[in-house]
Amino acid sequence: MAFCTRCNLCEAPGTFATAADVLRVPCNVREFQEQVFTLWRCTGCGSIHCKEDVDLSKYYAQYPLKDQKPGFSEQIGYNNRLRLLKRHGIGRSHRILDYGCGAGLFVDFLRQNGFHSAQGYDPYVPSYRDGGILKSSYDAVVSYDVIEHDDDCRAFMRRIPPLVRPGGVVVIGTPNADHVPIERKGDPGFHPPYHRHILSERILLALGREQGLEPVAVGRRSFYDSLIPTVNSRFLWRYLEKGLLDVVCEAPKTGLVLRSPDLLFLAFFGYFVPLRDYIMVTFRNSGQYGWRN
Ligand SMILES: [Zn+2]
DSSP states (O other), X not given: OOOOOBOSSSSSOOXXXXXXXXXXXXXXXXXXXXXXXXXXXXXXXXXXXXXXXXXXXXXXXXXXXXXXXXXXXXXXXXXXXXXXXXXXXXXXXXXXXXXTOTTOHHXXXXXXXXXXXXXXXOTTSGGGOOGGGGGSOEEEEEEESOGGGOSOHHHHXXXXXXXXXXXXXXXXXXXXXXXXXXXXXXXXXXXXXXXXXXXXXXXXXXXXXXXXXXXXXXXXXXXXXXXXXXXXXXXXXXXXXXXXXXXXXXXXXXXXXXXXXXXXXXXHHGGGSOOOOEEEEEEEEOSOSSOOO
């Protein structure tokens, strides 16, 4: 284990000692909410790093999202993810892999919508741990909210091209370090110590290009953003800020919303005041690297 005090992402790596911003941010999981971590922004690339290294297995043992059930927001959000894939030519006959699928909710959603070849892989979830899944190649690989959990984001990206046929689609969704609101330490984009590195847009695109993944579309909103009341990232992030990440798996806190003028406002109008603190990049695999014939 080593502290992250030097950027492992960019060509002119900044260090903790010369950081552009330094924040002390508490963990937003109830079990660990007393613990505070140091986040710092690289002067070279604008990415944000969690300084402390920890035994993450202890933290994932209590991770609330392991028990996440599909709710109303997820149905809308997953439909937005699916529309993005369709826009890039992915249909029901295509093979899709959700890389880092967690509880597999999006895999279930795809299958329910006729994408019967959809698969999921997640080494931390027993039902999706089968490494055999990674021996196949896919028409599309999606990975939402995963790369920022990896200690080595470059190594993460290197693992993607061998999974995608040349010309296939890769979608990476992750918080965007360029716009995470540093004045709001409870913002779920920070999420220490689980989020090891929050990438700037420039670095995310560069990591893809290094692996022969050519960016073809950049969306600067969350897949949760919709005009439907309460289903937009500004409302959802603020709701998580007030209730901690655990609320994802709990009954809706209607009283909390009704007592909070800011939550009420964002429930209806959040879509129109986006933070742009999330990014979804669609890449095409050039097949230049890592392709197994
Ligand atoms: Zn950097």
